[in-house]
Amino acid sequence: MAKKLTDINDFGAVNLLDRITVAAEVTQPSTVKGIGDDAAVTDAPAQQHVTATALQLEGVHFDLTYTPLKHLGYKAVVAAINKIYAMNVTPAQIIVSAGLSKRFAVEHVDELFDGITIACKRYAVDIVGISLSSSLTGLALSITATGAAPKEKIVYRNGGKPTDLLCLTGNLGAAYMGLQLLKREKTVFEGNSHAQPQLEGYNYILERYLKPEAQKEVISLLDENHIVPTAMINLSEGLASETLHLCKQSGCGVRIYLERVPIAADTFKIADEMNLDAVVAALHGGDDYELLFTLPVTLHETITRELQGIDVIGHLTDVSEGAYLITPDNQAIALKAQGWNDDSQ
Amino acid sequence: MAKKLTDINDFGAVNLLDRITVAAEVTQPSTVKGIGDDAAVTDAPAQQHVTATALQLEGVHFDLTYTPLKHLGYKAVVAAINKIYAMNVTPAQIIVSAGLSKRFAVEHVDELFDGITIACKRYAVDIVGISLSSSLTGLALSITATGAAPKEKIVYRNGGKPTDLLCLTGNLGAAYMGLQLLKREKTVFEGNSHAQPQLEGYNYILERYLKPEAQKEVISLLDENHIVPTAMINLSEGLASETLHLCKQSGCGVRIYLERVPIAADTFKIADEMNLDAVVAALHGGDDYELLFTLPVTLHETITRELQGIDVIGHLTDVSEGAYLITPDNQAIALKAQGWNDDSQ
Numbered sequence: 122m123a124k125k126l127t128d129i130n131d132f133g134a135v136n137l138l139d140r141i142t143v144a145a146e147v148t149q150p151s152t153v154k155g156i157g158d159d160a161a162v163t164d165a166p167a168q169q170h171v172t173a174t175a176l177q178l179e180g181v182h183f184d185l186t187y188t189p190l191k192h193l194g195y196k197a198v199v200a201a202i203n204k205i206y207a208m209n210v211t212p213a214q215i216i217v218s219a220g221l222s223k224r225f226a227v228e229h230v231d232e233l234f235d236g237i238t239i240a241c242k243r244y245a246v247d248i249v250g251i252s253l254s255s256s257l258t259g260l261a262l263s264i265t266a267t268g269a270a271p272k273e274k275i276v277y278r279n280g281g282k283p284t285d286l287l288c289l290t291g292n293l294g295a296a297y298m299g300l301q302l303l304k305r306e307k308t309v310f311e312g313n314s315h316a317q318p319q320l321e322g323y324n325y326i327l328e329r330y331l332k333p334e335a336q337k338e339v340i341s342l343l344d345e346n347h348i349v350p351t352a353m354i355n356l357s358e359g360l361a362s363e364t365l366h367l368c369k370q371s372g373c374g375v376r377i378y379l380e381r382v383p384i385a386a387d388t389f390k391i392a393d394e395m396n397l398d399a400v401v402a403a404l405h406g407g408d409d410y411e412l413l414f415t416l417p418v419t420l421h422e423t424i425t426r427e428l429q430g431i432d433v434i435g436h437l438t439d440v441s442e443g444a445y446l447i448t449p450d451n452q453a454i455a456l457k458a459q460g461w462n463d464d465s466q
Numbered sequence: 467m468a469k470k471l472t473d474i475n476d477f478g479a480v481n482l483l484d485r486i487t488v489a490a491e492v493t494q495p496s497t498v499k500g501i502g503d504d505a506a507v508t509d510a511p512a513q514q515h516v517t518a519t520a521l522q523l524e525g526v527h528f529d530l531t532y533t534p535l536k537h538l539g540y541k542a543v544v545a546a547i548n549k550i551y552a553m554n555v556t557p558a559q560i561i562v563s564a565g566l567s568k569r570f571a572v573e574h575v576d577e578l579f580d581g582i583t584i585a586c587k588r589y590a591v592d593i594v595g596i597s598l599s600s601s602l603t604g605l606a607l608s609i610t611a612t613g614a615a616p617k618e619k620i621v622y623r624n625g626g627k628p629t630d631l632l633c634l635t636g637n638l639g640a641a642y643m644g645l646q647l648l649k650r651e652k653t654v655f656e657g658n659s660h661a662q663p664q665l666e667g668y669n670y671i672l673e674r675y676l677k678p679e680a681q682k683e684v685i686s687l688l689d690e691n692h693i694v695p696t697a698m699i700n701l702s703e704g705l706a707s708e709t710l711h712l713c714k715q716s717g718c719g720v721r722i723y724l725e726r727v728p729i730a731a732d733t734f735k736i737a738d739e740m741n742l743d744a745v746v747a748a749l750h751g752g753d754d755y756e757l758l759f760t761l762p763v764t765l766h767e768t769i770t771r772e773l774q775g776i777d778v779i780g781h782l783t784d785v786s787e788g789a790y791l792i793t794p795d796n797q798a799i800a801l802k803a804q805g806w807n808d809d810s811q
Contacts, residue, residue: 135803160555161518162514169498172594172595172612
């Protein structure tokens with residue numbers, strides 16, 4: 122028998138908030154006031170403050186038929202804090218606002234906040250604000266992340282120079298392929314509700330979609346090596362559009378060498394099975410939460426020696442040379458953005 | 467003939483963002499980096515930073531059949547920045563995230579951001595981030611506001627002491643009555659689409675609902691008089707539930723004297739017409755965006771003399787004395803919260 126769920130309206134918003142708040146410890150020295158007031162208060166003397174919001178809407182950014190609420194909570198935190206890492210800053214606080222439709226029970230909210238709390242522990246981030254409201258049409262989740270750093274450590278999109286190396290964390294397209302697989306299984310299920318999802322052997326791409334990680338380690342690694350990128354951007358959309366954002370703001374052109382764009386073996390394998398193009402997934406797929414950044418060409422040896430897991434995939438050029446993807450047979454294809462959403466802060 | 471509207475998807479998110487960004491000047495010295503990066507950067511040396519988010523969802527927080535988009539934009543800014551004023555801090559920046567469903571055209575987005583921009587000019591706030599995405603089901607609008615102030619100026623909900631005077635800006639219940647009037651006209655219109663809305667003579671309550679103002683002047687007035695409240699809270703829900711929040715956090719009881727609760731003559735008049743209770747509107751109505759704060763009883767004369775427009779509506783007591791509303795005939799009615807939404811930060 123299914124466990125009886127607790128109606129949110131019977132339970133009350135204040136009780137629900139109290140229930141969630143229990144798990145929200147304050148661990149960051151910069152957190153002055155967390156949950157429970159009109160605003161959160163943070164303090165970091167002699168530092169600049171960095172703030173970004175990620176708004177996630179049901180049906181657009183996630184589909185609850187194949188995204189467990191716990192994963193959604195975790196992922197929403199990653200989406201927000203990765204914008205702070207993309208400034209070369211370590212996030213310290215988040216504020217969560219959720220709009221909940223009637224089909225959510227108290228236990229569902231618990232699951233969502235379990236995921237949020239796990240992500241906060243993993244990334245040493247305090248929850249300093251929670252606001253709950255009802256929603257007519259589905260789940261809306263807004264997460265605002267903040268952090269602080271000395272002025273000279275903060276990295277913008279606009280500092281790239283011609284000849285700078287274009288560097289990338291991790292590999293691309295895996296989350297996109299994970300999403301395609303989940304969509305396929307949903308379609309099968311809708312055709313035959315007795316069908317069991319065929320997800321075995323696809324762990325890597327599924328995890329990349331359902332439980333992405335933010336780039337904490339890379340930011341620490343750069344810091345340990347006293348390296349401050351000239352420009353940096355969060356890869357929430359595909360490589361193509363984010364590279365174009367960085368180039369536009371830095372006033373540069375770019376050459377990306379296709380054979381250097383890292384794509385996981387699993388991504389190629391599943392793309393083949395599903396008759397999809399792994400390269401298209403890497404260029405336009407999105408949801409990667411990797412970081413794209415530029416470093417002076419003089420650091421080339423240091424990158425190879427010290428920055429494990431970072432790939433140099435190309436370099437910036439003079440703006441007059443345009444933005445191109447160079448194929449292995451030396452064809453130059455103009456870089457183009459796809460998709461509608463824009464994720465500038 | 468109706469003017470042809472521009473489809474958002476044809477226009478593209480990047481173009482739409484550029485179009486909106488033009489109006490977003492940087493005027494605040496604390497704004498280091500505004501729109502166009504992964505996060506906003508602010509700087510206010512030797513100050514603490516205050517951050518709050520207000521998430522507004524179509525059908526729950528607003529109804530576009532009677533809320534013009536321009537007013538919605540203005541009001542959403544007020545809802546967010548009033549949380550910063552409620553910390554006794556002047557807001558300086560906002561970040562806007564909007565989810566737009568297919569029925570919104572470029573011109574609609576212009577109207578929304580017109581309202582946002584007008585509010586930002588009125589309150590001297592910079593727009594430091596804009597993020598646009600699609601939405602399956604309606605308009606979702608998340609506004610994050612930030613500000614900074616010296617530590618000793620920031621006012622929390624938890625500093626109230628027994629005998630402190632309970633002070634209120636403005637008057638209550640007008641916005642709620644404005645909403646009831648708009649709902650009534652909507653119902654009439656749905657019954658007969660040739661009906662013209664009967665809104666004449668109701669300007670005051672309509673404006674209180676459609677174009678509320680944030681409490682900038684009161685915060686300046688307190689500052690000019692070197693007064694720092696002991697506790698303060700934003701009245702986004704009704705007086706009853708917000709008073710209970712303040713009391714709970716301050717560990718106090720409270721007595722509110724009903725005849726001292728300011729209700730506008732127009733609010734009483736329309737309540738009579740519509741067979742509604744103006745006092746219930748004041749206690750539980752919400753959307754007032756007034757501030758409730760406490761001051762030591764020793765300041766009573768100063769309040770009367772210097773703080774124009776501030777009413778003393780009661781006082782805090784020892785927690786053992788409970789939370790009561792005292793009627794003119796000296797009956798004590800236990801204060802109770804109503805409604806579902808919770809708006810602690």
